[in-house]
Structures are given as C-alpha cells and as structure tokens.
Amino acid sequence: MECAATGNSRRCSGGANRRCDGCGAVFYCSASHQISHWSVHKEECGRLKQQISCVKxxxxxxxxxxxxxxxxxxxxxxxxxxxxxxxxxxxxxxxxxxxxxxxxxKKQLCSRSEYYEWRGVPLDSPVALLLHWPVTIYQAIQLAFGKQLTAETTDELCIHYLGPERELYQAAVFGELHALLPGVQVYIDFVGPAVPHDRDGETLSLCSYAHCMEANCSCKTRKSTDDSSKITLRFHSGYYHDRYQELTKEFLPDLIIAPNAGIAAYKSWLPTIELIREIEVPTIFSDYCEEACRLADNCITSVTGTPLTVPVQLNPFRQPLAVEDSALLLPC
Known part of the structure; x- marks a missing residue:
C-alpha cells in the first residue's frame, strides 16, 4: 500500500502501515505524514468513509x-x-x-442471477469473470437507449470501445452478444494505446456463442453462422481523438463505451472528452471504484459544462473478483 502523502516535500519513512481512522481507505508511512496530508485528505475523508460502507x-x-x-x-x-x-x-x-x-x-436483464438463469449457466461456474465484458456492453446499451435492443428495433449497431486491455486477449467472449442481441449485426471498434501496432486494422468475426447445457433448448437450433447477427470486432491502435476521423469513414458510432477508464488519472482523456462533447454520441464510462467515478464526473462536467445524463451507479454485471494492490483500500 502506498503512503497517501507520497510526493510531499519529505520522504516516506517506510511502509504505509498507518491507516486513517476516519475513512479506513488511505494509509500513511508515519504520523507526521498523516498530519501534513490532512489539509488535502479532509476534503475526501467523509466521502471515502461512505464508500467504504458499501463493501458488503x-x-x-x-x-x-x-x-x-x-x-x-x-x-x-x-x-x-x-x-x-x-x-x-x-x-x-x-x-x-x-x-x-x-x-x-495475440426481455431486459437486470441482474446476474437473471442472466445466469436465462442462459442456463450454473452459479458455481466462474465464467462470470469473463462474461462481464459483453454483459456490461448490454447494460450500457440499456442505459444509453432506455429500451431493449432487438432485431425489431434495429438491425445494426456500431460501438466504439475505448481503452481495451485484457479484452484484446479475450475477444472470443464477445460472441455472447449473439445471445444478448439476437438478429442485430454488431460492429465493435476497439480503440486504444494498448492495441498492439501489429494488430492495427485487424478484423475478427464472431459467428457463434456458447450454448446452454439443456439438451432440448431452442438456442441449439439457431444457426451459428447467420450473417445477419454477426459480431465484427475491429482493432485500432492509438488514442480515440487521433483515430476518430478514420474510424468514421464507413460508420458513425451509435454508442461509445469506455470500461475502467481512469478518466481523472490520464490527461489523454481530455481531448477525447472534448471530441465526444462535439459529436454528441451517447457515451458510458465505468471505473473500478465509486471514488474514481466521482472524480471522472468532476472531470467530464468541467470539460463539457453540463452534468452527467446517467448518474453514477453500480454495474449489476461487474466482475466478481476483487482488484489487488490498488492505490486506495476502497471497495471495487
């Protein structure tokens, strides 16, 4: 754990083992560092305490x-x-x-229990560690458009997916969108500096998804190679604001998604937020903890001059595996 006063004029005296009694979220290497940092920490201490109470x-x-x-x-x-x-x-x-x-x-679902029951997945299966990527896209669609997206409401959807990392190596799980959005042709453009240069411009088509365990379920009768519901993934290396003009030569995005964005931590988000403000495309961000979302809220509203349309809220399809060694001991 890192001392919250790291970066002050005085060096840290050792490991950060002294925990703030108020919030329980931040640590210090010494009493002197804790006292000197109070003028900064007092603004957030109560807020972090409230967030800590949400751990259960x-x-x-x-x-x-x-x-x-x-x-x-x-x-x-x-x-x-x-x-x-x-x-x-x-x-x-x-x-x-x-x-x-x-x-x-190289039917609208509102909870994970509903999702598992619908897909016929047993609750002792850890597949949720991977499926949180596509079902979070599903949740973002519901938040952005306020309705269940099906072939009756749209036959095509273009999503710009910003800042992918692990997703680049777990791309196959996005085939689950076949089940979530049957009959909808989905294009997902992965854009970010973590996309390897040798994958820039790569296209991947997913024409199937994992079926349930029931022998007579109707999902086994669906055509897995139906082009009308093909999921197409496209990979682009670099920052979104630098690649946007090129990305939109063929399709304009219907939705922008940025999971675990870290908006307040990276200055590179500022020109991207400016761009999103100009193009007025519905955008859903997520982050690992509530505090990061609150800081992102402040950053976004200061750039755009308008409050968030969708309030900060819990993702019902969040990954059920804790983050280790984060900077703050906040529930994630």
Whole structure:
C-alpha cells in the first residue's frame, strides 16, 4: 500500500502501515505524514468513509465462489492467482490475462442471477469473470437507449470501445452478444494505446456463442453462422481523438463505451472528452471504484459544462473478483 502523502516535500519513512481512522481507505508511512496530508485528505475523508460502507453491497454476488474472490483476496487470504489455480484455469487459454501482469498474446436483464438463469449457466461456474465484458456492453446499451435492443428495433449497431486491455486477449467472449442481441449485426471498434501496432486494422468475426447445457433448448437450433447477427470486432491502435476521423469513414458510432477508464488519472482523456462533447454520441464510462467515478464526473462536467445524463451507479454485471494492490483500500 502506498503512503497517501507520497510526493510531499519529505520522504516516506517506510511502509504505509498507518491507516486513517476516519475513512479506513488511505494509509500513511508515519504520523507526521498523516498530519501534513490532512489539509488535502479532509476534503475526501467523509466521502471515502461512505464508500467504504458499501463493501458488503459491492461484494454481494450469487456465485458460490464470491467470498474467495472478493473478501479473501482483499484480506490477502487468497490471491487472484491462487483462486484461479484452485479452479484449474490459472494461466490457461482465455484466462491467461486474469492475473497481473498481463501476458502479451495475440426481455431486459437486470441482474446476474437473471442472466445466469436465462442462459442456463450454473452459479458455481466462474465464467462470470469473463462474461462481464459483453454483459456490461448490454447494460450500457440499456442505459444509453432506455429500451431493449432487438432485431425489431434495429438491425445494426456500431460501438466504439475505448481503452481495451485484457479484452484484446479475450475477444472470443464477445460472441455472447449473439445471445444478448439476437438478429442485430454488431460492429465493435476497439480503440486504444494498448492495441498492439501489429494488430492495427485487424478484423475478427464472431459467428457463434456458447450454448446452454439443456439438451432440448431452442438456442441449439439457431444457426451459428447467420450473417445477419454477426459480431465484427475491429482493432485500432492509438488514442480515440487521433483515430476518430478514420474510424468514421464507413460508420458513425451509435454508442461509445469506455470500461475502467481512469478518466481523472490520464490527461489523454481530455481531448477525447472534448471530441465526444462535439459529436454528441451517447457515451458510458465505468471505473473500478465509486471514488474514481466521482472524480471522472468532476472531470467530464468541467470539460463539457453540463452534468452527467446517467448518474453514477453500480454495474449489476461487474466482475466478481476483487482488484489487488490498488492505490486506495476502497471497495471495487
């Protein structure tokens, strides 16, 4: 854990083991650093305390492995690696990016319980660790358009997906959008500096998705190669504001999504937010914790001069595996 006063004029005296009694979210290396940082921290201490109180809500999942994946990871009883190893999927296939550091390799549903029941997935399956990517897209669509998107309401959807990282190596899971948006042809443009240069311009078509376990379910009778509902992924290296003109030569976006964006942490977001303000395309951002979302809210509203249309809220399809070694000890 890093001392919250790091960067002040005085050097840290050691490890940050002194926790703020007020919020319980930040740590200091010494009493003197805690006292000197109070003029900064007092503005956020109460807010962080309120967010800490939400930890039970954020860790409330219906999955049988939830306690191991959240509380025990945060309390250092488990690590992401040991948890995945127990499941026999550590550094295997599509799971390879689920522990840090990243390995470089080439009816409206309202809850995860509803989603699992509809798809016939058992609650002891850790597939939720991967499927949170496509179902978060589904949630963003509902928030942006306020209705369930089907072939009856639209036959085509273009999404600009900003700042992908792990998603680049787990692209196959986006085939789940076949099930979520049947009959809709979806184009997803992945844009960000993490896209390798040798993948710039690459196109990937996903023509199938994982079917449920029921022998007689109607999902097994659907054509998996139906071009009318093809999911097309396209990869673009660089910042969105630099690539936008090129990206929109063929399609204008219907929706922009930026998961785990870190808007307040990276200055490169400022010209992108300016661009989004100008083009007036519905945009949904997410981040790892409420505080990051609040800071992003301040950043976005200061650039655009208007409040958010969609308020900060909990993602019902968030990933049920805690983030380790974050800068603050806030529920994620």
């Amino acid at each position: 809500l954020l860790n409330d999942f219906p999955f049988t492995f939830s306690k191991e994946a959240t509380y025990q990871v945060c309390e250092k009883v488990e690590t992401r690696c040991s948890f995945l190893d127990k499941l026999g999927i550590h550094r295997a296939g599509i799971w390879i990016c689920e522990c840090r550091p990243l390995s470089i390799l």
